[in-house]
Amino acid sequence: MFDIPPSRVLPALTGLSIDDLSALMADWGQPAFRAGQILDWVWKKKAGTFEEMTNLPAALRDRLAETHRLHALEHSRTQGSADTTRKFLFKLHDGRYVESVLIPANPALYGERSDRRTLCVSSQVGCAYGCKFCASGLAGFSRNLEPAEIAGQVLAAEWLSGERVDNLVFMGMGEPFANFDRLMAAIEIITSEWGLHLGARHLTISTSGLVPQIRKLADHPQQIRLAISLHGATDEVRDRIMPVNKKWKTAELFEALDYWNSRKKQHLTLEYILIENVNDDLEQARILASHARRLKAKVNLIPYNTVEGLDWVRPSEAQCRAFRDILKNAGVSATLRLEKGHDIDAACGQLRLKQETEEGIIEAPAKG
The missing domain is CATH 3.20.20.70 (Aldolase class I)
Known part of the structure; x- marks a missing residue:
């Protein structure tokens, strides 16, 4: 957990607000409630990987992993x-x-x-x-x-x-x-x-x-x-x-x-x-x-x-x-x-x- 992918620097989910994520989900054609689910995994459940977000469709998890880091810090x-x-x-x-x-x-x-x-x-x-x-x-x-x-x-x-x-x-x-x-x-x-x-x-x-x-x-x-x-x-x-x-x-x-x-x-x-x-x-x-x-x-x-x-x-x-x-x-x-x-x-x-x-x-x- 809290590792930064070495190949590229992507925006971190920990920097996004509910409004930011809601707008992103709308752009991606996802229902609005997905933003709350993602933030719940990040802040409440403290997910270490996108794969742990099991109530999200696999395609959405894959797209998030391609466009965002989960965390901004490496311990x-x-x-x-x-x-x-x-x-x-x-x-x-x-x-x-x-x-x-x-x-x-x-x-x-x-x-x-x-x-x-x-x-x-x-x-x-x-x-x-x-x-x-x-x-x-x-x-x-x-x-x-x-x-x-x-x-x-x-x-x-x-x-x-x-x-x-x-x-x-x-x-x-x-x-x-x-x-x-x-x-x-x-x-x-x-x-x-x-x-x-x-x-x-x-x-x-x-x-x-x-x-x-x-x-x-x-x-x-x-x-x-x-x-x-x-x-x-x-x-x-x-x-x-x-x-x-x-x-x-x-x-x-x-x-x-x-x-x-x-x-x-x-x-x-x-x-x-x-x-x-x-x-x-x-x-x-x-x-x-x-x-x-x-x-x-x-x-x-x-x-x-x-x-x-x-x-x-x-x-x-x-x-x-x-x-x-x-x-x-x-x-x-x-x-x-x-x-x-x-x-x-x-x-x-x-x-x-x-x-x-x-x-x-x-x-x-x-x-x-």
């Missing part, structure tokens, strides 16, 4: 860890790689049932936004993922793990809002009754701060959640580590978040990776607390994950706890997320970076 590798976090590496039709991470809920940290699972999904191959601490953009930006490649990660993760994914976070490789239209097409597939039928409230999109798209999502009718990769409470700090801040300063970003709050009921989440001697100063904590309290936002604090090729260092546990305590004492809901999967190249893009470097697709990034 390349799975890395598991002692805490049952798993990272999946997928090969794409053009030889590039993308990764997803399946994370079990930790009731001690999140207050959720331990049988709940969150999948971190990628939206691009590489990233153009160049956050200085992130592995995703070390080799630059290659291309946007197509809807079939985005939604296909969820289907593949469920098939490979044998487990239902309860929540999705679009905060893997890439800047999701830089691929907005394809991302929203994938979300339609993921949330539709004919697709994975996962409620929009179980989806979170993370952005480094693309202000126009924040406002655009605020006007979208689905109740999708929003997380901001903030990582600095002031322009001085964000300018140092997040090039996006040179285009949209914190004042513009927070104005967009005020607009979000005026349109949506879901609380914002502010993601904040703690990096020693960069953004872990306790004055940053006090400024962050002021922003979070005004925005009624939750804060996720994440000690920095070591990335090969980068010199950043995670703060001591005592410093991380002191930073968190300032937020909590200010009345902010703050979680210090002692990350899962630290033994499986946990930082976004690391596994893909290693694989593409080994294959000579990209050059090893220079250190610094």
